[in-house]
Amino acid sequence: MDIIVVSHSQGRTWRLRLEARRVWGWLPLAAVVIGVLGLTFVAGMNLQSDRGLLPKRIAGVWGAEFSQQRDELAQVxxxxxxxxxxxxxxxxxxxxxxxxxxxxxxxxxxxxxxxxxxxxxxxPPAVGGPETEAFGTxxxxxxxxxxxxxxxxxxxxxxxxxxxxxxxxxxxxxxxxxKPSGWPIDSGYITSGYGSRTDPFTGLRTTHPGIDFAAAEGSQVHAVASGIVTEAATANGYGQLIEINHGNGYRTRYGHNSKLLVKIGDRVLKGQPIALIGSTGRSTGPHVHFELVMNGNVVNPGQYLDATR
Known part of the structure; x- marks a missing residue:
């Protein structure tokens, strides 16, 4: 039996003569080749992964590593x-x-x-300076x-x-x-100091328990310290009187007022107007009689007040 092979590109032909004895001689070689190819195909199929991409053993190792890395990443x-x-x-x-x-x-x-x-x-606080090279890690x-x-x-x-x-x-x-400080009036002058003096009504030597500040009638009298008003009424000799308790043993009194601007129980601040200058009570003219009481005793206001303002 002859097999003729024709090549159109080269314009040639080949004739293969198949004799029975030659065919029987090639059969063992063909069987070996076919067997090797079959075994290779079967082995490859057995080594493929479920997806047919990697060997199962390698795919399993890689899967375990990926799972561990996912867990570590989740922990991080x-x-x-x-x-x-x-x-x-x-x-x-x-x-x-x-x-x-x-x-x-x-x-x-x-x-x-x-x-x-x-x-x-x-x-923010004011800071600055020239830019310098950074250092450190x-x-x-x-x-x-x-x-x-x-x-x-x-x-x-x-x-x-x-x-x-x-x-x-x-x-x-x-x-x-x-703490009492300053004058109880905005403008005026001192007409009588603290201590011994000649009484303007009797002409006898007496003790004056405060300081008299003369000012225009109707002008304001100010508290020399913050406190609570404890008296706001007419008192014997004082005329219309204001008394303020400042705590820490301090009390101040303001007498001879023509009008009271606060009442008992009022809280007053330092410098607040509390009355108007007058000449009520035992007085010879418009002024405010100012007294300072410390721990129940009348003391000289001059040692607490700034006489020169």
């Missing part, structure tokens, strides 16, 4: 989220400290009468948390110190408010 993500929440909580605490410090600082600047244009907690989260801890402790210490300072300033201000 959870820790990062917890760290972020902790950092946010710490920042919120620091913001609360700063707000309280700002409030306390603003209060103290008001108490101390500091000019807001010179010092204000509403504006970037901070990690542990460094940031540690810095926040130290800052929070410092802010807490400063807040306590500022509270104590505020209490001291308030006490000082309160002491200034309730």
């Amino acid at each position: 993500k959870a820790k990062a989220e917890e760290d972020a929440r902790a950092l946010a909580r710490r920042i919120a605490q620091l913001q609360a400290h700063v707000i309280r410090l700002d409030a306390a600082g603003t209060r103290m600047t008001q108490i101390a009468n500091i000019d807001p244009s010179e010092f204000s907690f509403d504006r 970037p901070a990690v989260l542990e460094d940031v948390i540690g810095s926040l801890d130290r800052l929070q402790k410092t802010l807490g210490d400063r807040e306590r110190q500022m509270r104590v300072l505020e209490d001291l300033l308030l006490a000082s201000r309160l002491e200034r408010e309730v």
